[in-house]
Amino acid sequence: MFEFLVKRLATVVPTLLLVSMLIFGLQQLLPGDPAKILAGEEQDPTVVAYLRTKLHLDEPLPLRYAYWVGGVLRGDLGESIRTQQPVLDLIVQKLPVTVELALMAFVIALAIGIPSGIVAAVGRGTAWDVAANVFALWGLSTPNFWLGILMILLFSVQLGWLPASGYVSPFEDLGANLAAMIMPAFVLGNAIAAVLMRHTRSAMLQVLGADYVRTARAKGLSERTVVLKHALRNALTPIITLGALELGTLLSGAVLTEQVFTIPGFGKLIVDSVFNRDYSVVQGVVLVTATTYIVLNLLADLAQFLVNPRLRR
C-alpha cells in the first residue's frame, strides 16, 4: 500500500507542474502588450512601466515563469488590478461559499443518483429502470443555468417559497442560508445525480451477475442484504473512481449556478474578474480549482482502499 501511495503521489507532481505552465501560458494569449492591457483604459505610462517591472515583462519567458511559480509556492498569487488585494485573500474569502454549495450539491447528487441506480439495476427492464434512465437523460441534457431560471420562476416568482437570490452566511442565519442555497444546490447536483445513476446502474448490473452474489442468495440471505451488503460494496469501487471525475463538473457548474442565483462565491469571482480584465485573479482561480480537482481525485483513489480490501495488499 505504501508503495502505491508513493507512486500515486509522484504522478501528482508533474501534473501540477504542467498545469502551472498551462495557466501561466494563458497570459501569452493576450493580444498585444500585457502591461498595456493590464493597465486598463487610460494606459498611464507610469502604470505601464510599473507593471512591466513588477511582472518582469522585459525578462525572457522561462525566467518570468520561474518568478511566478516561486511566488505561487510562497502563497503569492499576485494581486488584483482592480482592488489591489492579494489574489489569495480574495479566493480564501469566496472559497467557503462555493465549498458549501458544492458539498450540498454533492450530497443531493449522491442521495438521488445512487439509490436510483440501485433500483434501476435491481429492477432491470421494469418501469423503474425506464424512469431512472429518462431522468438520467434529462439530467445530462438540461443546461443547469436554464434549470436554475425555471426553478426561480416556479419557486420564487410563482409560489414565493424561496428567495431568488441573496446569499446569507450560515453563521448569521442558518435557516435563511439553507433557503438561499437549496435551489442552487439542487440545480448543481442534478446533472451529477444523472451521471452517478448511470455509473451505479452499470456497476450494479455487473456485480449482480457475479458468482458470489448467487452464493449469497443461495445461502438464503434476504434480497436486501444481498443487494446492499454484498453487491453494493463491490460496485462502489468503480462508482467512486468515476464519481470523482464528476467533481470537475461540480466546480464548472458552480460558476454558472452562482451566476444565476447571484451567490458571491468562487464562480462569481472568476466571471467578475474576466469582465474586469483582472487576469491575475482569473489565473489564480483556475490554478486553485485545478489543484483542488487533482487533490480530490487523489483522495478518491485513497478512498478506494477503504472500500476495496483487495487493493490494500
Added chain:
Amino acid sequence: MAAAIAASLAIAPAPHAGPWRRAWRRLRRRRGALAGLAVVVLFVALALFAPWIAPHDPIAASWSAIRKAPSAAHWFGTDEIGRDVLSRVIWGTRASLLAGVVSVSISLLLGVPIGLAAGFLGGWVDGVISRVTDAFLACPFLILAIALAAFLGPSLTNAMIAIGVSATPIFVRLTRAQVINVKVEDFIEAARAVGNPPLRIALRHVLPNITAPVMVQATLAIAAAVIAEASLSFLGLGQQPPAPSWGSMLNTAKNFIDNAPWMAVWPGLSIFLLVLSFNLLGDGLRDALDPRQR
C-alpha cells in the same frame, strides 16, 4: 462442389453488407436514436433556412412591442426591446450548431493525430503527450474554456476555439487507448511484415479501425459543446449582442423573469432539445457500432 458454392452464395447475406451498413441497420431499429437524428436534422434545416423561416428580423427592435406575451403575431412573444423571440430562437440555432460542430472538429483535428502519435509511437512521445493531457484534464472543462475565452477575448469564434481546445484531451486519451488496443492485432503485424512503412500502417490500417468509437465520442461531444457554448454566451463570453444566441438570450431573460417568463422558456427548451437529440443519437450510435454486441 459448384453446387455447394452456389448454395452457400444463396444463403449468404447481402453482398455489400459492410460494417457501416450493418451499423446503420442496427441504428434504424433504435427509436430513441432515430428520434434524435430527426430532431438534429430539423435543427440543421432551421439553421440553414433561417432567413426564410423566421417570421421577423431577429435584431430589429420595436418600441411598440416590448415584452409582449406570446400571441398570433409573435408566437413566442417579444423581448425587452421588442424583438421577436421565435425569430431569435430560429437564428440562434446557427450559433449553437456552428459552435457544436466547429469546436468538436477542432478537438478531432488536434486530438486524433496527437492520440495516434502517442499510441502508435509509444515511448517518450507517449510519455510527454500523456502528461500534458493529464494536465489539461486537471482543469475542469468549463473553467478552462472560460479562462481561454477570457484571455482570447469574448466572441463566438474564440468561444469555439476555447471549447475545442478544452475538449481535445478527451479525444487524445480515447484515440491513444484505441490505438494501443488495435496495434497489437494480427492484421497490423501482417501489414508490417509485407513492408508497409509505419506512417502508412498508422493511417491506412490503424486509423480506420478506431473510427467507430471516435465517432460516438464526437457525437456526444457535440452535445457537450452546445451546452458549453450556451454557457459561455450566458456568461457573456460567447456570441456578442445583438446577434442572437440561446445562451445570451437566457442571460437577458434572467433579468425579466418575473414579468416576461416566455423569454426564458423557449431558448432553454431549444438547448435542451438539441442536446438531448445529440445525446440520444450518440447513445444509439454507441450501441450500433459497439463490436462487442455483434
